[in-house]
Structures are given as C-alpha cells and as structure tokens.
Amino acid sequence: MSEKLLEIKNLKTSFRIKDDYFAAVDDLSLSVNKNEVLAVVGESGCGKSALAFSVMGLHTRAKIDGNIMFKDRDIAHMSPSELNKLRGKEMGMIFQDPLTSLNPLMEVGEQIGETLFLHNKALSKEKRKEKIIDLLNKVGIPRPETVFNQFPHELSGGMRQRVMIAMAIANEPELLIADEPTTALDVTIQSQILELINELKDDMDAGIILITHDLGVVAEMADRVAVMYAGQIVEIADVHTLFENPKHPYTRSLLNSVPNANEAQDKLHVIQGIVPALQNLPREGCRFKARIPWIEDSAHEEHPELHEISPGHFVRCTCYKDFDFPESEEEKHGVS
Numbered sequence: 001m002s003e004k005l006l007e008i009k010n011l012k013t014s015f016r017i018k019d020d021y022f023a024a025v026d027d028l029s030l031s032v033n034k035n036e037v038l039a040v041v042g043e044s045g046c047g048k049s050a051l052a053f054s055v056m057g058l059h060t061r062a063k064i065d066g067n068i069m070f071k072d073r074d075i076a077h078m079s080p081s082e083l084n085k086l087r088g089k090e091m092g093m094i095f096q097d098p099l100t101s102l103n104p105l106m107e108v109g110e111q112i113g114e115t116l117f118l119h120n121k122a123l124s125k126e127k128r129k130e131k132i133i134d135l136l137n138k139v140g141i142p143r144p145e146t147v148f149n150q151f152p153h154e155l156s157g158g159m160r161q162r163v164m165i166a167m168a169i170a171n172e173p174e175l176l177i178a179d180e181p182t183t184a185l186d187v188t189i190q191s192q193i194l195e196l197i198n199e200l201k202d203d204m205d206a207g208i209i210l211i212t213h214d215l216g217v218v219a220e221m222a223d224r225v226a227v228m229y230a231g232q233i234v235e236i237a238d239v240h241t242l243f244e245n246p247k248h249p250y251t252r253s254l255l256n257s258v259p260n261a262n263e264a265q266d267k268l269h270v271i272q273g274i275v276p277a278l279q280n281l282p283r284e285g286c287r288f289k290a291r292i293p294w295i296e297d298s299a300h301e302e303h304p305e306l307h308e309i310s311p312g313h314f315v316r317c318t319c320y321k322d323f324d325f326p327e328s329e330e331e332k333h334g335v336s
Ligand SMILES: Nc1ncnc2c1ncn2[C@@H]1O[C@H](COP(=O)(O)OP(=O)(O)OP(=O)(O)O)[C@@H](O)[C@H]1O
Pocket: 015, 016, 017, 024, 042, 043, 044, 045, 046, 047, 048, 049, 050, 051, 213, 276, 277, 278
C-alpha cells in the first residue's frame, strides 16, 4: 500500500488584480505518495507554477485557502519561520531557470554549504565540504573540486541545473517539486537530468511533483498524471491510462497536438484559443466549453465535477462522453 506524503485539499490560490482577487488555482485537491512521480501538465497559464509555489509557501502576496497537508501538518497556514525550517530540508524545489535561484555572487560550494548549514549546524566544515563534493558527484558534475570554487556564470546551463538539483536534494527532502526542470536544456542533458530525478525518487523514497508541458517527459517519468486547465484538474489517472484512454477533451487535444513518431497520424489537432487571462477565466460551468464550440451545450454539466470513471481515473464534466474531434473546419467553429 503506497504511503501518502502530501494531500492538497480544496486549495485556492488567488492573486489580487486591481481591487479583486482571482483564483489561479481554484478548489484543487490531489495527493502525492512516497516514491511517486506525479506529473502536472497543461498549457502556459493554467496554474501549474501557482500550485507549486503554494505548496512551497513561496507566494508572498497571494491569498491561500484550503489545506496542504504534508505529513499530517497543514503547511498552507504555517508561519514563515516554520516554513523556512521545512523548505530545503523536508521539501526541495528545482526551478526552471537556475539563474533565478542561484546566487550569482556566491561560489557553488559556498551556496550548497549554506543550505546544508542552515539545516544541520553541527556538521563540521570538513564534513560539509566532503558532503558537497559527494553531492556534486551524485548529480554528475565532472571535476567537482574545481566546480566547488566556481561561480554560476562560469558553468554551462546543464551544469547550473545540476548544481541547483544538488542544492534541492542536499538535505534529502521527502518532497521534491520540479517546475519545468529541463525546458531550457538540450535533449541529451534533459534525459540525464530526468534520469537523475528518477534515481533520487528511488534512493530517497521521495515524492515528486513534476511540472511540465512536455508530454514526452511525462510518458518517461510519471507514475500518475494530473491535467490542469484554468486552475482546475480536469483529468487525473495513472500514466498508462492517461495515454491509452484519455477522456477529457482537453487531455485528448493536448495528446493529439503532439506528433507521434511511432504511428502514422492523419492530422494533428490544434486546440483553438488560449487559456484566458486570470480576470477573464470562465468560473461558471465547463471552463473548456468555449474552446470546443462544436460540442452541444447540453453535453456540459452545470457544475462540472470530477467523476471517477474507473479506479483512480477522474474526469471533470460530462462533456467527455460526447466529445470527438471535428470533421471539418466549419464544424470546428460551431457551424453545422
Ligand atoms: N503574482 C501574480 N499576480 C497576478 N497573476 C498571477 C501571478 N502569478 C501568476 N499569475 C496568473 O495566474 C495564472 C496562472 O499562472 P501560472 O504561472 O501558475 O501558470 P503556469 O501553468 O505555470 O504557466 P507557465 O507554464 O507559463 O509557467 C496566469 O493567468 C498568470 O498570469
């Protein structure tokens, strides 16, 4: 039986725009087990990073409602000092762009050392250095003794990403959030980094939230997949089910918009439109409705819910039952 590490219940993360608050994560619930990679996918602007930052307690101005239970403690409402004790120790995060999270003025060894020191003041200077070299080795950095004394700008993008991973895992966190960890990297480095994250999962029995818009990465890495649209989860299932039997029109559109090298495909489907800006998100009814105008209004639920259609496979709104891709351009634009 898998052991639950994180349980998010009815999370609502809202940002203030002018005089109102608008939810970027809107009543979202999900859980992550130990030794599991949960991928969170969706187009730009659907709320993936807002979710990750909420879990890490990194939003300074957002309004957070709901609960984020991490090992039976509600971290959604912890004080900043309590959260600081958890971050970097029990929870680690890998960001998309290492330059935003590494200090440009500090040598690599010193930065990793600081993270170690913050959470383990008893470690002697010598032991700390030993541990840092070990970590640099572990994340596949050649000549770790040299890199120890280098500044981030002296390293390549792939090496910087590895340094950030070394920092994120320095204290062996139980929960690791990786937000687009390989987007900026070329394909060979990307697969090495993913392999590394996979090893960490097994070595440390960690739970991992992997945020990405790359479905190839999802197929390779994830145990389960949550598909997000407009702040909500629209489908969640184990990775095999999600790729073999996707149901929600949004999931099917995402999968259908990716060329499949193994199969002959007649036509790629392009999802029309974009995720609306936060202030313009439809909050009533099916949020995806405007992007599939050829589907009858009556197919949608008034208050779309997540339906468990097979064990562990949840789909939001009944419109999935009637969904198919349009046969013609006219149909696609809702003209019959
Ligand atoms: N601090 C903020 N203030 C106001 N709006 C914000 C803030 N941060 C995010 N948003 C808005 O919240 C929505 C979700 O953004 P978020 O960055 O979580 O999306 P995302 O799915 O991670 O996108 P990407 O893949 O581009 O990073 C977007 O409409 C974004 O403009």
